[in-house]
Amino acid sequence: MIQELxxxxxxxxxxxxxxxxxxxxxxxxxxxxxIRPMFSNMNSLTVERESFTLTxxxxxxxxxxxxxxxxxxxxxxxVRELLSNTKGxxxxxxxxxxxxxVQPNYNSERSEQPNCTGNTPSFVDKQxxxxxxxxxxxxxxxxxxxxxxxxxxxxxxxxRAWNIDHEDGASVMHGTCIYNDSNDQNxxxxxSVVGIxxxxxxxxxxxxICPESGIGYVSTNLxxxxxxxxxxxxxxxxxxxxxxxxxxxxxxxxxxxxxxYENHSGQLGYIPVEWWPAEFKAIKxxxxxxxxxxxxxxxxxxxxxxLLYFNPHPDFPSxxxxxxxxxxxxxxxxxxxxxxxxxxxxxxxxxxxxxxxxSNWGSNYGNLIDAQGWGESITTCGGGDLFFRxxxxxxxxxxGGTSGATPMVAxxxxxxxGILRRAGKTLLTPSTARELLxxxxxxxxxxxxxxxxxxxxxxxxxRIGNRPNLRELITEALKMSP
Numbered sequence: 001m002i003q004e005l006x007x008x009x010x011x012x013x014x015x016x017x018x019x020x021x022x023x024x025x026x027x028x029x030x031x032x033x034x035i036r037p038m039f040s041n042m043n044s045l046t047v048e049r050e051s052f053t054l055t056x057x058x059x060x061x062x063x064x065x066x067x068x069x070x071x072x073x074x075x076x077x078x079v080r081e082l083l084s085n086t087k088g089x090x091x092x093x094x095x096x097x098x099x100x101x102v103q104p105n106y107n108s109e110r111s112e113q114p115n116c117t118g119n120t121p122s123f124v125d126k127q128x129x130x131x132x133x134x135x136x137x138x139x140x141x142x143x144x145x146x147x148x149x150x151x152x153x154x155x156x157x158x159x160r161a162w163n164i165d166h167e168d169g170a171s172v173m174h175g176t177c178i179y180n181d182s183n184d185q186n187x188x189x190x191x192s193v194v195g196i197x198x199x200x201x202x203x204x205x206x207x208x209i210c211p212e213s214g215i216g217y218v219s220t221n222l223x224x225x226x227x228x229x230x231x232x233x234x235x236x237x238x239x240x241x242x243x244x245x246x247x248x249x250x251x252x253x254x255x256x257x258x259x260x261y262e263n264h265s266g267q268l269g270y271i272p273v274e275w276w277p278a279e280f281k282a283i284k285x286x287x288x289x290x291x292x293x294x295x296x297x298x299x300x301x302x303x304x305x306x307l308l309y310f311n312p313h314p315d316f317p318s319x320x321x322x323x324x325x326x327x328x329x330x331x332x333x334x335x336x337x338x339x340x341x342x343x344x345x346x347x348x349x350x351x352x353x354x355x356x357x358x359s360n361w362g363s364n365y366g367n368l369i370d371a372q373g374w375g376e377s378i379t380t381c382g383g384g385d386l387f388f389r390x391x392x393x394x395x396x397x398x399x400g401g402t403s404g405a406t407p408m409v410a411x412x413x414x415x416x417x418g419i420l421r422r423a424g425k426t427l428l429t430p431s432t433a434r435e436l437l438x439x440x441x442x443x444x445x446x447x448x449x450x451x452x453x454x455x456x457x458x459x460x461x462x463r464i465g466n467r468p469n470l471r472e473l474i475t476e477a478l479k480m481s482p
Contacts, residue, residue: 002222003076004230006278007035007067007083008091008317026088030067033079038066038278039236039285057328058284061319064090066278068230070222080315093315095276096261098220098231098252100159100189101296102403103376104267104361116389120167120204123386123395126379127206128345129408133469134442135342135352137373137408139209142415142470147422150210150414155197156238157217157407158231159251162190165392168205168381169194177216177241179234184221188382192399193251195381196407197414205395206380209411212418216241220252232278235286244290245417245427249410250283250333251403253298257308266360270300274323274331275309277316287332287430292417294410295333296402297369301362303452303462304369324368332430334413334437337464338363338375338405339444346377346397354447355464356400363402365452365462371437372444372464373405380404409437412468416477425481432480440473441466 013026029035054062071079076094083092124130130139142148156177161184163169169191198215199208218238222229228237231252238248250273255261258269272295273279286293297304304324312320321328340350349356356363356375363375376398379386383396413433420427428436443466452460 001073002070003073004095004222005069005071005076005079006038006093006095007069007089008277009065009067009088010090011088012065013088026086029083029086033069035067035069038068038233039282040240055328057319057321061277061329062281062284064317064319066232066281068233068278070229091277091315091317093313095278096254097263098254098273099263099270100403101251101253101270101299101401102189102399103299103401104265106398106400116387120387120389120393122204123379124207126397128342129374129378130207130209133471134467137209137412137468138470139411139415142419142474145419145474147418147420148415149418150213150411151418152421153210153414153417154214154216154242154246155210155249155410155414156242157190157193157215157249157251158220158234158238159190159193160184160221161187161219162194162217163187163382163391166191166381167393168199177218177238179218179237181219181221184219189251189403190217191382192380192396193249193403193407196378196404197411199381209408210414210418213414231273232282235279235282239282239286239289239291242286242291245421246291247410247414247417248286248291248293249406250293250295251406253296253300253402256300256302257311257313258300258302261313267299268301268360270298271302271304271364272296272298272335274333277320280323280329280331283331283333290429292413292428292430292433293331293333294406294413295335296406297335297337297364299338299361299401300364301357302364304364304366324366326368334370334409334430334434335368336402336406336409337365337369337372338400338402339372339464339467341374341377349376350447351445353442353445353467355444355450355462357450361401363464365464367463369463369465370434371409371441372467373408374400375402375405376400378404409468412470412473415470416473419474420477420481423478425478428477428481436473436476437468438465440476441469
């Protein structure tokens with residue numbers, strides 16, 4: 001199996017014209033191991049600094065140079081030790097593979113319903129999340145306003161793969177940034193996410209939240225032959241395709257330190273990818289350019305304010321600081337948690353807008369979570385438990401996790417951006433979008449059986465934020481945008 005190895009240095013060691021680089025040993029090792037720059041512009045944030053404020057810690061961190069290589073798993077630890085002892089290398093670490101942040105029981109509980117015949121019916125009546133607040137995000141209200149279907153906004157989804165031939169998705173999967181892994185047959189997840197965002201309004205299948213937004217997609221799978229792959233590299237590639245006010249969706253989470261960074265059958269301990277240095281830098285680069293990054297908070301059932309997350313992985317650079325604290329290091333991303341849907345929708349998962357959790361997964365929570373979406377019972381493309389005629393004509397009523405919640409929030413923001421653009425107003429920035437999501441929306445409901453206790457014995461709400469309410473969000477956005 002091939003794994004990614006991340007290498008961080010203080011200097012651009014591959015720049016032959018840099019008079020400060022005299023470590024011939026490191027250059028030889030980089031060339032022999034085919035270690036290449038991870039980002040399209042090694043120090044891309046430098047061009048943004050006049051208009052974007054960085055903390056001193058972020059400056060020191062961003063100034064470092066990031067490289068990566070793709071190494072066989074039986075050799076990667078030896079290579080890591082070799083490079084760690086090389087002059088000029090600041091840090092070498094092996095990130096755990098990312099996974100889809102969909103609830104673990106999704107694949108085991110659903111079953112395809114074969115032999116459906118005739119035309120695909122409309123499932124819009126099952127998409128309660130499109131309707132009025134508090135049960136839905138009131139996308140239907142946004143559609144009544146010019147630009148409210150996400151007009152002239154580009155969204156790029158970051159994850160493994162998509163079925164670009166799905167009947168309710170192919171027409172919207174367009175744009176200038178298309179890097180799919182057609183060999184990965186596990187493409188239901190990406191297809192479901194795109195259905196929530198941009199399913200066309202065509203009287204069959206599902207309606208997307210922002211059907212007039214352009215959709216691009218960049219796979220996180222590793223492509224050693226083209227020297228591309230990995231989550232941070234995918235974010236960087238997407239950033240080059242997006243403009244100020246566009247939206248980047250991160251549909252990946254990773255196993256964190258709670259269970260020694262090991263992938264396992266459940267998802268307990270999985271956390272947002274921005275905790276790792278390379279992904280943090282890639283996200284920070286995007287938000288510094290005015291791109292709104294909407295990131296799945298992950299399904300690890302973790303309190304992200306826990307002191308555990310202030311302790312770096314032993315292989316991280318000395319400049320790293322806990323981004324979950326949003327103090328010295330803040331990626332600028334919007335973090336999305338998973339809340340219960342209304343009780344009358346495909347089962348009862350608890351009171352509406354309470355935090356979802358079970359024995360083997362649960363929405364991560366904490367002060368940095370900005371908003372929530374539905375985390376269960378989402379009707380969208382893919383799956384096949386609702387309708388299945390063939391691989392290109394299948395639908396689910398059970399998508400969820402922070403996987404399902406994240407595109408709900410991203411879609412709501414695309415509707416707002418489309419309205420602002422059509423009205424000739426200033427688009428939301430990453431910071432104003434985050435602030436509005438926190439200030440508006442249908443409030444999280446506290447579950448008395450799901451209360452945290454801090455180190456002082458004080459109870460606290462396991463925060464996943466408010467569910468977006470587009471009627472409020474649009475009103476407030478129009479007020480604050482000149």
